[in-house]
Structure formats: C-alpha cells, structure tokens
Amino acid sequence: MTNILELRNVTKQFGGLVAVNDVTTDIEEGSIVGLIGPNGAGKTTLFNMIANYFHPTSGTIHYKGNDITNVKVDKMAKLGIARTFQVTRPFGDMSIIDNIMVGGYLGTNNTKDVRKKAEEIYEYVAMTCNPLQVASEVTTVDRKKLEVGRALATAPDLLLLDEVMAGCNPQEKLELVECARKIRESGVTIIIIEHDIKTIMSCSDKIIMLDRGSKLVEGLPQEVGNDPRAISAYLGEDYVHVEG
Amino acid sequence: MNKQDEKLPGAAPVVDGKKGFLEGKLFLLIFAVLFATVPLGMSSFTQHILVLVLFYAFCASAWNILCGYIGVLSLGHSALMGIGAYTTTLLLVHFGVSPWIGMFIGAFLTGIVGVLIGFPCFRMSGPYFTLTTIAFAELLRVYLENTKEIFGMSTKGASGITVPYTGDNVAMLSFLGKIPFYYLMLALLVIILLITWGIDRSKLGYYFVAIRSDADAAESLGIKLLKYKLIGMFISAFFIAIAGAFYAQFFRYINPTRIFGLDMSIRIALIAVVGGQGKIFGPTIGAVILIPITELLSLYFGATLPGLHLFIYGVVMVLVVLFMPKGINDYVMRLFSWLEGLLFGRIRKAKETARTNS
C-alpha cells in the first residue's frame, strides 16, 4: 500500500505556544484514520496545516509524493484535499443545494451537471432538510452533513473531517459513520477528528492520538485502546472495562 | 407536487429565486410595460427625471455586480464613471470619434484601470478597502480640477468640458429630445439586468456569493478570491464607464466635481443598498424609489435647503438598515408573489368550479 500523506516533524507555534509539536506520521491510501486527543491537543491545527489554511513553523508535508508544505490554500481543492470546519461554515444566504454546487463548480462551468451532481450528493450524505432551505437555518446534523457534502463535491482524494459527529445523537452518528464508510468505499482516504471513542474506534483502520501537541500513540484501534499511555492521558480506565 | 412546494409546518424559509417558472413573471411584465410606455406624452421635465431613474438604476446595477454580489463596499465608483465620461468626451472633442465607439474604448480602459486598482485594494479588508476607493476617487477629482490638459488634450480643469452639440444625430449619439435617451438607457438597463441574471445563475454568481458569505470556506473549495474579485471589478468598471459616456452625452457637460465627486459614489451605493444588494432587481427598485424623491426635493428645496438630499439619504439609509436589512427588493418580491398567488389561485379555483359544474 502507498502513502497518500506523509508528515515529517511537523511543528506549529503560535507565539510561545507550541500547538503541534514534531509530529511524524503516514496516512495510507484508502484508509480511514481517526485523530483523537483532549481539547487543545492540536488536532484542528494539524488539519489546518494539511489543508494549508496556515503553514507549519517547521517540518514538511508530502501528498502523493509531492511537497505541499507551503502551497496556497485555494490550490488544495484542485490537488484533491478537502476539509470540513469544526465550527460549521455554511454559505448562510444560499440554499443547501447551492452550497453543495459551489464545491461542485471546481474545474467545470456546466451548471446543469453541477446541479445534478449536487442533488446526488444531497441524497448520498442523507440530509433530511429541504434541499432548497436556507443553509443558515437547518439543524446541527444537517449542517454537519452539508460540510461533508460540500467538501465531497470537489471530488477529493483525501477528506479531512473535523468533529463532524459532535452534537449529533447516536443514531445520527451511525448515519455519519455509514456515510464515511461509503465515501471510503469509493476510494477516498479519510482522516476523522472525533471525541466519541467507541464510534471512532469502530470505523477507523488506524488511530493517532495527540496530547499537548505531540503524537502520543499511533496504531490499530485495539492497540491504542489498550495502551497505558493513551488510557492515562485521555481514554481513562473506564474505557478498558467497556471494551472488556 | 414536487419537493420544493412542500412546506413543512415551521420549516425555515426557502431561498427565493429558485421557485416555480411563473414567479417573478408578473413583476417583470408590469415593469416592462410601465417602462416601455411611461415617458410618452409626459412633460420634458418628467421625462428628464425618468431618464435619471434608468440611468441610476443602471449605475447601481453595475455597482451591484461587484459590491452587491461579492460584498465589498466601493465608494469610488464615481471615479470609474468619470474615466469613462472623460475618455469618450476627449475622443469626441479632440478626434471626432463617435461616442458609440468612444464609449467602448472608455469602458475597456476603465475595466483595466479597475483591475489595476483592484490588485492592491482587494488585499485590504472591510473599511480599509472602502477608504482606499474613496481616496482613489478624490485623488483623481483633485488632480483633474487642477489640470488643464492630459496627454496634450485640454480638459479645462475644474470648469469642465462642454460636449459639442452635433444635432439630432444617431451616429454621434446626440439627440434633441429626451425620448431617444430614455429608450437608449432602457436598452442599456435591460442589457445589464440580463447580464446580472446570467451571472446570478452561473459559476461566477455562485462563486461571488460564496466569497461574500464566507471567504475562508470559499477558498477551501478552491475559489481564488483575488481572481474572482478582479473579474467582478472588470465587469462593474466596464459598465459604470458606459454610464459615464451616456452621462456626458445626455447632460452635454462634464466636470470633475459632479462626476468624480463622493456624492455620486454614495448615491450609487445607496440606491443599491436600499433596493437590495446582490439581487438582480434590487438596484432598479432602489432607483425607482429614491431618484424621483431626491430630484423633486432638490427642485423645490434646492435653493433654500441645499444638501437636503444628503440628509434624506442618511435617513433612508438608517431606516432601511434598521428595518429591512435585505433591502426593499425582498418586500417587493414578496408582495408580487403574494399577488400572483392570489391571482393564479383564483384562476385555478375558477377552472375547478367550471370543471365540476360541467
């Protein structure tokens, strides 16, 4: 298997604060990777660097073998990296379908095709609201799904999902996991940031755990689940009992 | 029943503009008939005001393509209009070039100037952008007021240029009465509304509105912010320059104070904001409401209370921002779709009763 993404000694400092500290890891093509860790661990910051929303203080990021460490953010979608925002950012005065269409216009001008594709994606991510509803007025789940759908419309190879399940009930989480699986089946590599440990363990091929900016453990879900460092830093003793 | 007609109780409002085929047609029809016939038989004074309504509707529509759709506030559009007016007029006076041709030379030149100014300006955000556009326009105004000639062509500084009268001559865009100007301006307005409509329904419009809504999210979807702002600027500058050429031919007199002044920029922006920014018909509705009021006020109170129109602008602006942030367009559209519902509902009912009776 080839690596779609390779991080080498990636560090991000905000003034004196080291938000991400010397992170090195590989993401295998076609996998679902769970990124976990306490609040403020640097998960979103790591996403922001992969998406080139801002650039690392030091270290390099390679995507499909090319150095993308300092590429401009508006070139990322074309390269095949799409992301969602932890705090959802819909285009407030557009409808749901129009929001998805904005993503779909990447590399084409054909409005008819783009609309058709957007309607397919609307079905694909299983949104429940009216597709013509104003995006700023839909429920949390639908906003989260809209983030996924809009990113998906750019036809990415690597999808970064930042806490898309936060604020959703168990049933809705299940739907989103199902959705992520479907997306992976279609050949897209996914990195998911998620706090619901059981959910993320169940759908990931690999777990990476950050703590205070540094990579604490990395491995198969059951390995991380039984790692004493992970348990003491974040998972807690309860987790082991639950998994039995 | 198709999906978009189902309204669940308590469902959030559906975005306007993407409804059934009939919606908006009544509004369009009424306006088309009204605009096509209204100046006939009117006094020359009334015709003059009607031309101004169309003129400002056109200007505000040009402004709207950049500022309304992309969401940047330019208060320097008078300068772009001025470049168009001066280019056309100087070409006419010094080289005898027909304004029909000069208009397009001026428009292309202004489009390029707009893009050149856009490069540094669009890197600034919010109030800094706006202040820079004002500074740019004021700089040009002061320069022109104090310059007797540019490129060897006399501009007569602050005293302005009188456009030579070439008789009732279509080829030179010169007419005796107001009516030809009225229909020319109407044609130009229809053109810019069609272009706005085209933008609204295409990639350009989707990208413009996305940038206005959330620039960061737009960038993450691969939208190059500067590129699309510059495209918007070029289109906007192109058309506002055409308005400038029209202005010169219609008034047959231009000077830096009137055409480059901040007053003009504010008037254009205000019409669009009051009417409804980022909406196809917003600027037109704004002009229809604001221009007759300001022209009549300045006719009756111009001598005794100069600057009254500025006061009125301020009051209208505050009222609209407070009570109808989406502009009057929103209410007009709702009124018309309500009227349509009433009308077509009646027709449907009448048909049904006819069917059951037979």
Ligand SMILES: Nc1ncnc2c1ncn2[C@@H]1O[C@H](COP(=O)(O)OP(=O)(O)O)[C@@H](O)[C@H]1O
């Ligand atoms: N743009 C920023 N400027 C300054 N500090 C930031 C910025 N973004 C994140 N941080 C800080 O970096 C740390 C990691 O934040 P974040 O990556 O959002 O954590 P997580 O997503 O894991 O909860 C936090 O201490 C946060 O305050």
Ligand SMILES: [Mg+2]
């Ligand atoms: Mg986060």
